[in-house]
Structures are given as C-alpha cells and as structure tokens.
Amino acid sequence: xxxxxxxxxxxxxxxxxxxxxxxxxxxxxxxxxxxxxxxxxxxxxxxxxxxxxxxxxxxxxxxxxxxxxxxxxxxxxxxxxxxxxxxxxxxxxxxxxxxxxxxxxxxxxxxxxxxxxxxxxxxxxxxxxxxxxxxxxxxxxxxxxxxxxxxxxxxxxxxxxxxxxxxxxxxxxxxxxxxxxxxxxxxxxxxxxxxxxxxxxxxxxxxxxxxxxxxxxxxxxxxxxxxxxxxxxxxxxxxxxxxxxxxxxxxxxxxxxxxxx
Numbered sequence: 001x002x003x004x005x006x007x008x009x010x011x012x013x014x015x016x017x018x019x020x021x022x023x024x025x026x027x028x029x030x031x032x033x034x035x036x037x038x039x040x041x042x043x044x045x046x047x048x049x050x051x052x053x054x055x056x057x058x059x060x061x062x063x064x065x066x067x068x069x070x071x072x073x074x075x076x077x078x079x080x081x082x083x084x085x086x087x088x089x090x091x092x093x094x095x096x097x098x099x100x101x102x103x104x105x106x107x108x109x110x111x112x113x114x115x116x117x118x119x120x121x122x123x124x125x126x127x128x129x130x131x132x133x134x135x136x137x138x139x140x141x142x143x144x145x146x147x148x149x150x151x152x153x154x155x156x157x158x159x160x161x162x163x164x165x166x167x168x169x170x171x172x173x174x175x176x177x178x179x180x181x182x183x184x185x186x187x188x189x190x191x192x193x194x195x196x197x198x199x200x201x202x203x204x205x206x207x208x209x210x211x212x213x214x215x216x217x218x219x220x221x222x223x224x225x226x227x228x229x230x231x232x233x234x235x236x237x238x239x240x241x242x243x244x245x246x247x248x249x250x251x252x253x254x255x256x257x258x259x260x261x
Contacts, residue, residue: 005073007034007124008115015070015210024195025210026181028062031115034079037062038174038193038216039181041202063180065216069193072214072221079118086123087112141167142176154203162186162253170217182216183209186253188227191215226256 005012009020009029016036020029026039039062067074111117118124141163157178164175164184174180181194185207192209196202214221233255234241249255 003073005068005071005075007076008119012075013068013071013073016068019069019193019210022195022210024197024208026194026196027210032083032113032117034076034115034118035064036075037064039063040177040179041181063174063182067214067216067219069212069214069216072219074219076124079123082123083112083117086117086121141172143178155207156201156203156205158183158207160184160186164191165189165223166191166215166220168215168218168220171215174217183207185209187251187255188225188230189223189253189256190225190227191222226261229256229261 009017009031016027019025019027020036026041027036028039029036064078065075111120143159143161159175159178160183164171164186167175171182174182175184181196182191183194184191190209190211192211195208195210196205211225212222230250231241234246234250237247239246239250
C-alpha cells in the first residue's frame, strides 16, 4: 500500500518544492487545483508556458503526475471539481461554466487562485486509493518524431531510441511525445524533468534536466544512475567527454548492458 504525502505544497519533499519554485524546471504546481504536472510545450517557444504563468492554467498545458518524483509518495490529488462546485454555489452560475479564470465573475478573489480557498475551509477529498505500480511495457516503445524527421534531430528534441528500463503505461505515453518535458539519458540510465531557458527556442537548447528517482505516474523506484560509472569507464579509455571523441556505443545503453550493470 502506498503512503500519501501531505496536502499542501509545504508538506512535500524538499526537492519537489525546489523544482516547483525553480523558474527553469518544467514542473508546475497549481495550488488552486492542488495539482502537479510536467509541462507540455507545443511548438518551439518555451515562453508559451512560462512557470510564472502556470498557476491555474488549463490542464492541456501540463501532463499531470500522481507521485512525487523524489519521495515516491502518492500526491494528495486534485480539487478542481470541489473548487468548481463551491464557485458555482457562491456565484449562482452553472458548474461547467467555470473552466478558466477569465470566465469567472468578479467574486473570484485572490483566495480562489491559491491553496487558501481549500485550506481555510478545511476542504479535502477522501484519501486517494493507494494503487500500486501499473503494468510495464503495455505497448511497443516508439519515438514518433523520428519517423517524421529522420536523423536530423535538433538537440532540444532529443528522445532516446533505446527503450527505458522502466516504462509504465503512462510514462510510455509521455515519452512518445517530445512535447512532454521529461527525458531519459540511456548512457547514464537517468530520468529527469527538463530545465529550460525561457527566452530561447526549445528545439535548439541542449538537454538539461533535474534527475528524478521515482516514476511520477506509478511511483516505482527508478533504476540507479550510472553517471559515475560512465565517467569511470571513459577514464579507463583515457577519454575526456568534454574534449575527445566519445565512441557511439558509449552514448547509448550498450556499454552498461554489455557489462551487466
């Protein structure tokens, strides 16, 4: 059975709080809806979903997550429906007319744009079901854009063609679209949430990420990092990855699979 984290942002793991508050990390939190999500960026410009504008943004702008990527705890769950019901009751308008902030009448105060509305009223939902890991590899791993673009892939659109060792159903869906700002580096066996410079085109930014330890969608502990082992192996080969040519097999998962790591 999975343990559930506390309800407020301040109750979460310190790395989750730090990621949410870092303007470069593509992880957002909406206190008004009590939801966490990895940004989805459609098109080239990162600034279209700048983190400072995300609070309360439509759900299409992020890929909701269920588990803390650093503690593996089940997150407390969304309160969007409870919020809509309360706003409809207060404003006397239709429940389904409250999809976006700009559609809400003047009674929407600052309180309803943050955690305050549900914290002040003691509103919560019943405990979330403590569901376990979902089935692995329910479908064939596919990097869709490579079929369309061929081999000339801008660095910011990198997606590993090697299948990640952990791939639950929802992660498979996130990984199949390059617009979801999660990444996997096969030669170090690391998963992460991307970091972006918001004034630059996403397509041509190098891959930078904040490493995560648990699957954000099923809570499974991810495989251990091989980053130090990768550097050690290159050192034995007298290769400096910053200045020397790195053999192609060392830029894939082949080297650690051969060594049985």
